[in-house]
Amino acid sequence: METESxxxxxxxxxxxxxDAEQEAELQARFDALIEADQRIEPRDWMPDAYRxxxxxxxxxxxxxxxxxxxxxxxxxxxxxxxKRKAILMAKVQDEAGHxxxxxxxxxxLGISRDEMTEQLITSRARYSSIFNYPTPTWxxxxxxxxxVDGAAICxxxxxxxxxYGPYGRAMVRICKEESFHQRQGFEILLELSQGTPEQHAMAxxxxxxxxxxxxxxxxxxxxxxxxxxxxxxxxxxxxxxDELRQRxxxxxxxxxxxxxxxxxxxxxxxxxxxxxxxxxxxxWTEFNEVLAGRGPANxxxxxxxxxxxxxxxxxxxxxxxxxxxxxxxxxxxx
Amino acid sequence: MSDIKPRDAAAVAAAYEAExxxxxxxxxxxELALSAELTGADASxxxxxxxxxxxxxxxDDALILxxxxxxxxxxxxxxEEDMxxxxxxxxxxxxxxSLLHYAGTASGRSEDDLAYWRDEHxxxxxxxxxxxxGDFAHTIARGLIAATxxxxxxxxxxxxxxxxxxxxxxxxxxEVAYHRDHAVQWTLxxxxxxxxxxxxxxxxxxxxxxxxxxxxxxDALHDRLEGVAPRPSSLRAGFDxxxxxxxxxxxxxxxxxxxxxxxxxSGGGRHGNHSTHLGPMLAEMQVLARRHPGATW
Numbered sequence: 001m002e003t004e005s006x007x008x009x010x011x012x013x014x015x016x017x018x019d020a021e022q023e024a025e026l027q028a029r030f031d032a033l034i035e036a037d038q039r040i041e042p043r044d045w046m047p048d049a050y051r052x053x054x055x056x057x058x059x060x061x062x063x064x065x066x067x068x069x070x071x072x073x074x075x076x077x078x079x080x081x082x083k084r085k086a087i088l089m090a091k092v093q094d095e096a097g098h099x100x101x102x103x104x105x106x107x108x109l110g111i112s113r114d115e116m117t118e119q120l121i122t123s124r125a126r127y128s129s130i131f132n133y134p135t136p137t138w139x140x141x142x143x144x145x146x147x148v149d150g151a152a153i154c155x156x157x158x159x160x161x162x163x164y165g166p167y168g169r170a171m172v173r174i175c176k177e178e179s180f181h182q183r184q185g186f187e188i189l190l191e192l193s194q195g196t197p198e199q200h201a202m203a204x205x206x207x208x209x210x211x212x213x214x215x216x217x218x219x220x221x222x223x224x225x226x227x228x229x230x231x232x233x234x235x236x237x238x239x240x241x242d243e244l245r246q247r248x249x250x251x252x253x254x255x256x257x258x259x260x261x262x263x264x265x266x267x268x269x270x271x272x273x274x275x276x277x278x279x280x281x282x283x284w285t286e287f288n289e290v291l292a293g294r295g296p297a298n299x300x301x302x303x304x305x306x307x308x309x310x311x312x313x314x315x316x317x318x319x320x321x322x323x324x325x326x327x328x329x330x331x332x333x334x
Numbered sequence: 335m336s337d338i339k340p341r342d343a344a345a346v347a348a349a350y351e352a353e354x355x356x357x358x359x360x361x362x363x364x365e366l367a368l369s370a371e372l373t374g375a376d377a378s379x380x381x382x383x384x385x386x387x388x389x390x391x392x393x394d395d396a397l398i399l400x401x402x403x404x405x406x407x408x409x410x411x412x413x414e415e416d417m418x419x420x421x422x423x424x425x426x427x428x429x430x431x432s433l434l435h436y437a438g439t440a441s442g443r444s445e446d447d448l449a450y451w452r453d454e455h456x457x458x459x460x461x462x463x464x465x466x467x468g469d470f471a472h473t474i475a476r477g478l479i480a481a482t483x484x485x486x487x488x489x490x491x492x493x494x495x496x497x498x499x500x501x502x503x504x505x506x507x508x509e510v511a512y513h514r515d516h517a518v519q520w521t522l523x524x525x526x527x528x529x530x531x532x533x534x535x536x537x538x539x540x541x542x543x544x545x546x547x548x549x550x551x552x553d554a555l556h557d558r559l560e561g562v563a564p565r566p567s568s569l570r571a572g573f574d575x576x577x578x579x580x581x582x583x584x585x586x587x588x589x590x591x592x593x594x595x596x597x598x599x600s601g602g603g604r605h606g607n608h609s610t611h612l613g614p615m616l617a618e619m620q621v622l623a624r625r626h627p628g629a630t631w
Contacts, residue, residue: 093420312411318527
């Protein structure tokens with residue numbers, strides 16, 4: 001959903017010093033693998049641009065999981081029942097786990113976790129803009145699960161077949177957990193919607209707030225998405241932004257009916273002729289504002305992450321020093 | 335794109351229903367069913383007033399420590415610790431739910447009635463668990479005392495003549511063993527890492543150690559629960575053995591952190607007298623539930 005790379009990369013060793021003829025051969029083999037829907041693995045040769053695109057995409061995805069812990073972490077201490085507290089804690093913890101798998105997948109492409117963390121806390125790397133919105137009510141725990149995780153699933157299920165092996169495999173596991181999260185979100189909203197009038201209103205207000213930002217998660221319309229075509233050719237991306245957005249809305253409509261909640265778009269209806277959903281124009285100015293760093297909570301999200309990282313520095317240093325001393329002791333003993 | 339046509343609402347509801355059979359990690363999604371969670375226990379068992387009072391103490395210890403630890407999720411020194419502290423918080427919340435559910439059977443109250451609708455003076459946790467997270471070293475020091483004590487406690491309690499308490503303890507003891515290992519490993523790393531980490535670890539031990547004795551005090555309730563609940567004082571020898579071994583391995587002696595002018599706190603949590611930290615913490619924990627009396631979530 002982000003449209004520009006802000007990362008700098010050095011050429012990986014494997015491809016640094018090979019002559020043009022060899023490179024053409026390698027490129028042909030790579031193209032054949034992609035063509036045949038085979039997976040590219042870490043030790044395979046790959047074009048620099050493919051590597052850079054993947055590092056950008058996977059690390060952005062990892063950062064999104066890590067920053068995404070904050071809006072929901074906000075309600076762990078105030079969850080209104082012990083059951084909901086347990087589910088929410090497990091969910092936010094899953095997000096940390098997803099961040100870890102994804103950082104690991106990115107590391108196979110020749111970037112370190114420290115480097116990625118540094119890019120995140122110095123605002124040189126992007127993460128999903130959706131997490132720059134605040135979570136003022138408990139119903140947001142439902143709306144995030146239903147709408148934000150729902151949109152993420154639509155985006156991510158095709159990534160399970162992404163051409164890069166470690167990414168595709170990480171996504172299989174992540175998608176499984178995400179669909180559980182979406183169901184939990186749906187359950188939270190259902191309980192609220194069928195609860196007291198105040199609870200119902202809380203649910204509707206939250207869905208009103210999250211619906212459009214969730215639709216924006218699929219990125220700009222196809223004709224304005226510069227990186228999409230190459231990513232689709234490389235089979236990193238399998239469906240266009242607009243295709244996925246349509247698919248998502250198709251999922252939401254009957255679910256909203258079950259929830260007894262309204263989607264805040266008076267123009268939303270199935271167009272039999274086009275075999276597609278008609279919907280109101282998305283207000284991309286807001287999307288662009290948030291993307292440009294002027295969303296409600298951009299500064300807070302980075303500050304929170306940076307504080308945690310910096311305040312934990314002495315702990316990481318202690319662990320490293322201890323490990324070093326242990327290793328030295330073992331060397332002496334050996 | 336053929337699968338994006340509108341689907342009918344009933345089919346969607348059915349699909350969600352079918353998926354709801356899935357289980358996820360170690361979180362039980364539905365209302366806690368003790369019989370399903372704990373083999374050998376009778377789900378419909380009703381606690382006597384004394385057993386309920388005892389279960390309430392342990393349930394409050396676990397709940398309040400879990401509430402504290404949950405804060406770390408997204409704030410830990412590294413991602414692995416977000417996950418580890420989150421895991422411990424989740425385990426403790428699981429113990430709390432089992433214990434509070436059981437405690438509530440004596441008075442017809444649910445786990446949530448007990449967690450959200452009691453005031454500060456009705457809580458029965460010991461002071462140790464209420465203490466703030468502080469820096470990572472404080473969290474580790476508190477966790478080390480807590481898990482070492484819980485390990486002794488749940489080992490003994492798994493032999494209880496009360497089948498429900500025995501079953502809860504038998505499940506908890508396996509998880510608490512991991513909590514203790516986590517705290518021990520970090521104690522060793524911090525004590526043996528850098529000068530700064532050692533200094534912080536000693537400060538943390540000095541701050542938390544005064545809340546240890548309260549955990550081992552017997553009172554009249556234990557007299558009445560002979561065979562059901564181990565006497566707290568009987569757990570001390572086992573605790574000391576582990577504690578001394580950990581400190582020895584960490585190269586710490588008691589005079590490194592025990593201040594001669596600061597003794598053991600008299601505490602009072604078991605009788606509803608709490609440190610200043612519990613009130614604000616409960617206010618935060620209970621705020622949403624109390625704003626909507628009678629609501630379900």
